[in-house]
Amino acid sequence: MSEITTELLKKYQADYDQSTGPKILSHAIAKQGYLDSIEDNSVLRRHDFVFSDETKRGEITNQKRSGRCWMFAALNTARVDTMKELNLESFEFSQNYTLFWDKLEKANYFLESIIKTVDEDLTSRLVMHLLKDPLQDGGQWDMFSGILKKYGVVPKKVMPETYHSSNTAVLDSLLTKKVREIAKDIRNKHAEGASEDELRTFKEERLSVIYTMLTEALGQVPTRFSYSYRDKDKKHHTIKDITPQEFFAKYVGWDLDQRISLINAPTADKPYGRAYTVKYLGTVHEAEPIHYINVPIEVLKEAAINSIKAGEPVWFGCDVGQISNRQIGVMDKDLFDYEAAIGEPFNLNKAERLDYGESLLTHAMVFVGVDLDENGKPIKWKVENSWGDEPGDKGIFSMSDAWFDEFNYQIMVDKSYVPAEWLKALEQPLVELEPWDPFGALAVY
Template sequence: MTKAIDTNQLTEFKNSLKKRNDYAVIERAVTKNGILATTADYHSEVEMNPVFSIDLDTGDVANQKQSGRCWMFAALNTMRHDIKNKFNVPKDFELSQNYTYFWDKLEKANYFYENVLNTASLPTSDRKVSWLMTTPQQDGGQWDMIVAIIEKYGVVPQSAMPETYNSSKSNEFNTTFNLKLRKDAVKLRQLVADKVSTEQIDIARKEMLESAYRMLVYSFGEPPVNFDFAYRDNKKQYHLDQGLTPQTFFKKYVGWNLDDYVSIINGPTEDKPYNHMYTVDMLGNVIGGRKVRHLNVDMDTFRQVAIAQLKAGESVWFGCDVGQESDRQKGIMDTALYHKDELFDIDFHMTKAERLDYGESLMTHAMVLTGVDLIDNQPKKWKVENSWGKKVGTNGFFVMSNDWMNEFCYQVVVNKKHLPAALQKVLQEEPKALAPWDPMGSLA
């Protein structure tokens, strides 16, 4: 049914508004100050006082600058926290995000080529092909994807492969790289249409990867094969470790069994029953490497496994929708921070499932839980290490209310030993594959 807005309706809308005694005051306030400033609640800032009953000492906050590497920063930060505790490295020590970034870009290019070839028989109007070409690659990722990179390439300290212009400000590179990948997709699809041999396709693909490698070296520098690691510890004692490789560095200084760490999600939509495993079609980076796998649980379990890991003295990688009900400068994430419903006299409430199903929310950012405030053994608020530098929040740390976690957190990564025995068994389950555009496949 077609129904246009008519002049009688407009007259009714205007007259109805004029009957509100406060409409002129609200109009002046919002037009002058904006929606958020007008609806901000001072009491939220009081409640989100950055004091926590469990508060891990994790060192300085890192800065991803103008790049979308939050998932990578968050993962490497959880590892550097452990290195700090074991080896007393300086509080500003960091693992090289540029190193893992380089290899992730190369692997994503190869993963894209694989998906292009697998869908080459489909028309470009097909949803899968359209989804592929919309963003051939990007900065974002998920926990299992950084694990796949580390398992194949190891890690290095930032001193062995520092940041570059393009790693800290990635838009120019991404635009150019995606242009290359789309052009490569045209050629690969044409080769398939021409029914050339597998050998000819392999030769073309190798040439594409070689030129991708060249672009990456020019933009990020060449990754080290061997390097020395020198530092002064917190007691000013000098240490020099020579002849390391990225793999031996990881084994000695991180030493984690990465198979022990699993992705736990809270996706309360009807198509994802709790206590089952899920993966996402066409999502990944390293072909033949670790696959994306999620265990979907209720929020009570979600919170409790995160608390268990914090109590054990280990920080927690997590993914959320950071733009919802948050103040970047103050470093507050709280559902009571703004009252837009009261301002406009409109009920804006949607359930978490409704927000996911209707495109209102999905995971957009990854950070690290480094503390929690427990009152009567129940979480009130959480300490969050961000990767936006020290000039936001409290020296770069944010405070997240427990209600905000319930509504806008979607993923935590924990050691599987913190899971109940029944859920540890579920980890062995063959995961159900979700569509590529499912919100649980979003990249932080």
């Protein structure tokens, strides 16, 4: 039968009445919800927030009401080298500065994509995908790498937060309205016979209004600045008349071409040992395309552990909302006893969750430690989040190694921490994934 009948409903009710689960659990779920009712307290005892290997880190940061987690995670990773270079206990880069350039560059990237697809039907899946959310806050590591290469960084005091950098919803909405309007005008001009050069000239002219809106909301971006500070020995220093690009080169010092993203996608369509990119995904239009190497989860862990042992934090992207308690800062796949509540567990594996839309990368954070057993195998991971110091252990989260297996999707490390056999993937042509592939998802929480 195709419909839900009265007889079928009676059977469902009988099944519930005969279930072996304690009915008191139903009362608890109705009163306080599933998660609080089925949280396994014994699991929390595994997370003492003590780790065998740790890196240096700065004070906990707070992205507030914005989706800049990927920026915070990247800058929190980079600042450790700045803290060493300047002899500081802590330091914070301006996330507002990088937000400004991300929004402007995303607007340009989106409009270039519109120019590229002017002959596509407006209702095509591709054009609808491009129009869906062109200026959202989220991103991935390679998108941020392009911003760092082109624009560098500045200390937070040089370009501090504004209302809209910490509360991006209205700004995002207004910017999106405007770029969609510009996209409409570009397609109309093309229909009227405008050349590609004419469309691009029009785009460049209209980007001026985006720049104006960003300057009003986020402030003017510095092109040169001076920075005064006291180091941890209380000595005063001033760095005079420096550009953001020079500051990054001198006080972070990363060779961005040596930084690589590894992903773990155990799906049939993405063989291990190949490098992948995603069509129409990027920020800086002229930057290298996004690329990452798909490797087994053990390789991902090995590279992360190698980096942590060398004192270097690790940027990573995961599905943070899966089986986690935000308030206590614990991510553990055994945290909730779903079987006790509904009579059976959830049975999709990692590949199936990706294939069926049940999981994808949603949030970026930083590994700043790992707890290894006597055989050097990870037990749990120390995570620096960017949600302020109230959640978790004053902003620090604890992730079980089994949770890492199931819900961690991407890390960024120096190539020196990756076995050479896997880096050979970069010698082959990039495999292009469709724009709506799960690995085109952006870290945005």
